[in-house]
Amino acid sequence: MPHDPVSDPNVPPGGVSRRGFLKGAGLGAAGAAVLESGLTAIAEASAISAGPAVAGPGRVAISITVNGKLRKIEVEPRVTLAEALRDELGLTGTKVVCDRGSCSACTVTLDSTPVVSCMTLAIDVGDRAVTTIEGLANGEILHPVQQAFIDHDALQCGFCTPGMVMSCAALLDRNPAPTLEDVKSAVSGNLCRCGTYPKVFDAALAAAGSRRPESQGR
Ligand code: FES
Ligand code: FES
Numbered sequence: 001m002p003h004d005p006v007s008d009p010n011v012p013p014g015g016v017s018r019r020g021f022l023k024g025a026g027l028g029a030a031g032a033a034v035l036e037s038g039l040t041a042i043a044e045a046s047a048i049s050a051g052p053a054v055a056g057p058g059r060v061a062i063s064i065t066v067n068g069k070l071r072k073i074e075v076e077p078r079v080t081l082a083e084a085l086r087d088e089l090g091l092t093g094t095k096v097v098c099d100r101g102s103c104s105a106c107t108v109t110l111d112s113t114p115v116v117s118c119m120t121l122a123i124d125v126g127d128r129a130v131t132t133i134e135g136l137a138n139g140e141i142l143h144p145v146q147q148a149f150i151d152h153d154a155l156q157c158g159f160c161t162p163g164m165v166m167s168c169a170a171l172l173d174r175n176p177a178p179t180l181e182d183v184k185s186a187v188s189g190n191l192c193r194c195g196t197y198p199k200v201f202d203a204a205l206a207a208a209g210s211r212r213p214e215s216q217g218r
Helices: 018-024 029-050 081-088 144-151 161-174 180-186 197-207
Strands: 060-066 069-075 107-110 113-116 129-131
Touching: 069 081, 081 107, 107 161, 113 161, 144 161, 144 197, 161 180, 161 197, 180 197
Parallel strands: 060 129
Antiparallel strands: 060 069, 107 113, 107 129
């Protein structure tokens, strides 16, 4: 039966099908089929390598929820969450000390999970809720961890303190009755150059309504 290009769905209106073209170019049916499958594979590979849309390098508009408020800002894709909080939103309670993920001074929470904001890109936050040290208090009423840090004099220079408080608050969210070991583990990434660890442990346990066992030395 002769081939009818008009009724062939693979033939564009008024055109020639890819297979028809290949056959017309001197390839047999088998050769045309092999070449056609190769072209299809190349087309699919090209589509995959094209990947998702690329943001930047200029400023892009993003919306992030910080301390319960939706904030719209424009940032370059390279901007970290710590930079966006401090420089775009004026929330300077989050401290940047090492700026390379090794001290946890910049700890904030994303959906209650503590993260180092100097290693989190602002454009990657998405719809997760950001809580900073400014968002812990309920109006004039301090978060129990904040109050306990004051009561137990758990800070000296204060550079590590916002991160320490955020790590301890996140611990109490997921474990309301932590042990001393739990507290030590929760702040194991938080470096304090002033050596306030014993008082930080006391404060976290006091905030949880726990008492540090006397038998466990500092
Ligand atoms: S400032 Fe982010 S981990 Fe040190
Ligand atoms: S209080 Fe100074 S680094 Fe911790």
